[in-house]
Amino acid sequence: MTFSQVFPFHLLFFISLFCLSTPIHGHTITNQRHLLDSISQISLPPSPAPEASSPSYNVINPYTTRVFNVVSFGAAGDGVSDDTKAFKMAWDTACQADLAVLLVPGGHSFIVQPTIFTGPCKSGLVLQIDGTVMAPEGPDSWPRNSSKRQWLVFYRISEMSMQGGGVVDGRGEKWWNLPCKPHKGGKGSTPSSPCDSPVAIRFFMSSNLTVKGLKIKNSPQFHFRFDNCQNVHVESLSIKSPAESPNTDGIHIENTNNVQIYNSLISNGDDCVSIGAGSYNVDIRNITCGPSHGISIGSLGIHNSRACVSNITVTDSVIKHSDNGVRIKTWQGGSGMVSRITFDNIHVDTVRNPIMIDQYYCLTKKCSNQTSAVLISDISYTNIKGTYDVRSPPMHIACSDSVPCNNLVLSDIELLPAQGQIVANPFCWNAYGTIQTLTIPPVDCFLWGNPQLVDQTDVNQC
Ligand SMILES: *[C@@H]1O[C@H](CO)[C@@H](O)[C@H](O)[C@H]1NC(C)=O
Ligand SMILES: *[C@@H]1O[C@H](CO)[C@@H](O)[C@H](O)[C@H]1NC(C)=O
Ligand SMILES: *[C@@H]1O[C@H](CO)[C@@H](O)[C@H](O)[C@H]1NC(C)=O
Numbered sequence: 001m002t003f004s005q006v007f008p009f010h011l012l013f014f015i016s017l018f019c020l021s022t023p024i025h026g027h028t029i030t031n032q033r034h035l036l037d038s039i040s041q042i043s044l045p046p047s048p049a050p051e052a053s054s055p056s057y058n059v060i061n062p063y064t065t066r067v068f069n070v071v072s073f074g075a076a077g078d079g080v081s082d083d084t085k086a087f088k089m090a091w092d093t094a095c096q097a098d099l100a101v102l103l104v105p106g107g108h109s110f111i112v113q114p115t116i117f118t119g120p121c122k123s124g125l126v127l128q129i130d131g132t133v134m135a136p137e138g139p140d141s142w143p144r145n146s147s148k149r150q151w152l153v154f155y156r157i158s159e160m161s162m163q164g165g166g167v168v169d170g171r172g173e174k175w176w177n178l179p180c181k182p183h184k185g186g187k188g189s190t191p192s193s194p195c196d197s198p199v200a201i202r203f204f205m206s207s208n209l210t211v212k213g214l215k216i217k218n219s220p221q222f223h224f225r226f227d228n229c230q231n232v233h234v235e236s237l238s239i240k241s242p243a244e245s246p247n248t249d250g251i252h253i254e255n256t257n258n259v260q261i262y263n264s265l266i267s268n269g270d271d272c273v274s275i276g277a278g279s280y281n282v283d284i285r286n287i288t289c290g291p292s293h294g295i296s297i298g299s300l301g302i303h304n305s306r307a308c309v310s311n312i313t314v315t316d317s318v319i320k321h322s323d324n325g326v327r328i329k330t331w332q333g334g335s336g337m338v339s340r341i342t343f344d345n346i347h348v349d350t351v352r353n354p355i356m357i358d359q360y361y362c363l364t365k366k367c368s369n370q371t372s373a374v375l376i377s378d379i380s381y382t383n384i385k386g387t388y389d390v391r392s393p394p395m396h397i398a399c400s401d402s403v404p405c406n407n408l409v410l411s412d413i414e415l416l417p418a419q420g421q422i423v424a425n426p427f428c429w430n431a432y433g434t435i436q437t438l439t440i441p442p443v444d445c446f447l448w449g450n451p452q453l454v455d456q457t458d459v460n461q462c
């Protein structure tokens, strides 16, 4: 084939048009394949909308995408220079382009200061992270005028995929070692305390998001936080920080619905996944969790607040060497309801409190008893098997005096001591429910039938 067969005249015309009209920072497309891709974008009619069954926000189409490489925007990627400006410029440019790929290339380490990546952007933006993105190291390097509560924030974004084989490194060690942290004898974080530490990646008021493939490590605080988001798909992540790192929850969800968290490995110093108030329709599947504090709903109802959480499933997962297995925790004095929760096919390995409900959650041990509580209703535990650490009972179900738990269901439970003799029996208090098959160990502390007045009180409606 001759050149003119491949490049008919009208395409050459478009090449020159493209080169003339592209602003300087759009000159990220250096090789011919990318040039061809861009030409296709210009010369082809718009492609039809993808089928509803395959979400369009995680597919890279080589014929329509434009690649914006942060290096072309001046990022050094040498692990020393501050690459924030380049990331911001690349973001602003990619954000305004249809089907853009914002590329963080492999073989480089980029330092990015706390940044809010703001939308709305054109649909189908892909943030492709193949290299390493690093936070400034510790509180002393954190810019003074930036919030100490978040590092990379994605705000008002819809239809975006964050993906790649790269690493996001929060370099949290100096934050974990602050003297005000609870394990260092301090009181921990209050809203404006000097002990605030940044969440590594926060999605706020965003929707139709995919996050997949990445390794996220050593966050100063939560690794991911999704708040006020909708339609979130998380897949094939590896999240890792030391077992002694405080508050380093893997994925925290709050006021967020329609979430899938699949096929991921999480080990850290707090909950692998934590689900806060206002979350519903969350599906967690095939997670390997631990060492950690397990998978947790709560804590809910703090400072007499109202919390509603429903339709959560955790299935086909492993929890190992963790302080808890599957846990629901609420503060006294709250209102609202946790309902329709299913824990199914969970393997536990040397876990303290594999099954836990705690309606007396209290960090100081000085919380006074109150009459209102977040109601806990319709919770099913099926096929939970494995071993527990005998320092804690295999099941700990402590429900409120005034608002008992109801419709708890246990089926196929087989929990054996990891080592030594059975020293603690299942504990339950004010727990109403049914046991569908003989459990190991036997549970004889459930109350039968339905507690009175449950579901009738306004404060517990959601
Ligand atoms: C903080 O200050 C730097 C330098 O003056 C500035 O570039 C940056 O935009 C400021 N950040 C915020 C969040 O105000
Ligand atoms: C998100 O996806 C859903 C279903 O795929 C779609 O109906 C909705 O319009 C999308 N929302 C936005 C803001 O793009
Ligand atoms: C479960 O997740 C792991 C990664 O943690 C993956 O390798 C494996 O293929 C997944 N299994 C299924 C059945 O999807």
Ligand SMILES: *[C@@H]1O[C@H](CO)[C@@H](O)[C@H](O)[C@H]1NC(C)=O
Binding pocket: 280, 281, 310, 311, 340
């Ligand atoms: C919870 O799931 C049920 C059954 O799938 C569904 O009918 C209900 O609408 C869901 N609740 C919410 C709040 O989405």
Ligand SMILES: *[C@@H]1O[C@H](CO)[C@@H](O)[C@H](O)[C@H]1NC(C)=O
Binding pocket: 367, 368, 369, 401
């Ligand atoms: C609160 O109630 C629980 C359960 O009835 C009881 O064990 C505990 O002693 C009470 N605490 C206080 C401070 O009254």
